[in-house]
Amino acid sequence: MPFPLLHRKKLHGILLDTPQDGTERCRECGGVCCSSFAAVEISWEEYELLRSLGASRLQLSLYGPHRLEIDYGCEFLVQGRCSIYEQRPAICRRFTCRD
Numbered sequence: 001m002p003f004p005l006l007h008r009k010k011l012h013g014i015l016l017d018t019p020q021d022g023t024e025r026c027r028e029c030g031g032v033c034c035s036s037f038a039a040v041e042i043s044w045e046e047y048e049l050l051r052s053l054g055a056s057r058l059q060l061s062l063y064g065p066h067r068l069e070i071d072y073g074c075e076f077l078v079q080g081r082c083s084i085y086e087q088r089p090a091i092c093r094r095f096t097c098r099d
């Protein structure tokens with residue numbers, strides 16, 4: 001039996017030097033970037049924060065950055081919105097799409 005084809009949008013973007021919050025573009029998007037990548041890299045402090053918020057898709061690493069898996073959709077994406085927007089990781093704050 002063949003594997004089902006899972007649809008995933010691909011998004012292109014850049015990481016800004018400084019975080020940005022509440023942009024008009026972000027409000028209208030529906031969270032495409034939150035399901036366009038395999039994972040986001042996070043610090044240890046962010047790892048602990050996300051764990052305290054109930055994250056179940058965390059990867060602890062001894063040699064590189066820790067990660068929150070977002071393949072096929074971040075677990076914190078609820079109805080197209082980040083449910084932890086004020087506490088989201090720095091890399092999420094710095095990402096801006098170019099599509």
Ligand code: SF4
Binds near residue numbers: 033074084085092
């Ligand atoms: S933490 Fe929020 S902004 Fe970051 S990938 Fe998940 S839903 Fe998107």
